[in-house]
Amino acid sequence: MLAAAAVPALKKNAINARTSAVMNDLRVYSGAFQAYAQEHGDWPPGGGAPGVFPAGMEGYLSQTNWSRTTPIGGNYQFATQSPQGGGRYAAVIIISNSGTNLVSSDANQLTDIDRKLDDGNLSAGNFFLGYRNYPVFVLEH
């Protein structure tokens, strides 16, 4: 019984750990894209598939880190002029399914990220669920 009672705490710890890892990734990546935009006056070109290193980001991003599976599954994807949730966003980082590499659909996990990164509302703000409920992090509206 004690072991079973400890399981929720372990689960919560796992959620916290994944949230921290995703937040860290998004902070690092958004910093890199913003650095690129400041130096070049525009965002790098989008249109790359999930996990594919964004063109022009050499020297700003670690290719290995970008291409690996995210802490919540799926791969990172950088997109510009991206239609999401009824709006169009100048630059976003999406966490997308990539083949059999699927993004978590765990509402608790995604809400935890949103609460710590944004406003806790998965339908609004700078972190929300867009196309196919993939998590979207807005770099520029």
Place this chain on the structure above:
Amino acid sequence: MYRVTTSHLGPDGRRIAAASENADRGELSAQELTVLLDAFVEIDPVENEEHDPHVIAVGRGAKLIIRTSRGRLQVYDMRDHAAPGIEMNVAGILERLDRVAESASPFPGGGDLPSPTAPHRGIAFAMLLVGLALNGYILYSVFYVESVNKKPEVKLLSDADEVKTRETALAGTYATGAKTGDRVIEVTAAGGVRFYELGAKGPINDSTDTYQIGRHEGQLCLVLTNETGVIDLAGDTLVYYRDVYQKRHPSP
């Protein structure tokens, strides 16, 4: 054999011996103890009241204090001070002294009571059930994952003619735009659907699915087989995850 001690009792057991506060009579046989108790029960009631003579008998199964009152023997269990004294005859006393591994109480009704362990077993069983239920609930709550992808309630169209007509009318290519980053949905009249995104070097995030036509919240929609979302139909447009896809009309 019974270990017997008497208090304020003469050697024959029939008279008081005020000076003999405690006398160890050693090991007595059942017959000797019977003689002693038969004599003890006839003791003078006045003297009995005054000096409280009694016999302590220890057998394999019990340690008893035996007093007498009005020609009857009153027996008290020395291992259970809370138990009241009960009236017993000599045969009953002997039987009680010899009884081993039975209820410690020689008193009426004791044998009818449930075993002292019975309620404990019940409590343990109840605790076990509560524990199992709690474990089950915890494990369920741990392994249950509330998904953001929920199948909406949809009622499929059942009229084959209507389905055919709508599929034919639906067939075509729908898109959010024509620039890199825009998404496209291609619908076929045969019930197939393809999704892709306009990438820098061609389609990306390409996937296919099948659909059926139904109604969701009163509105016509495409119900996908693999994906959880539905594509709402609104005239010449599709709405998928709140993004609007305009139908592309072939150039004249």
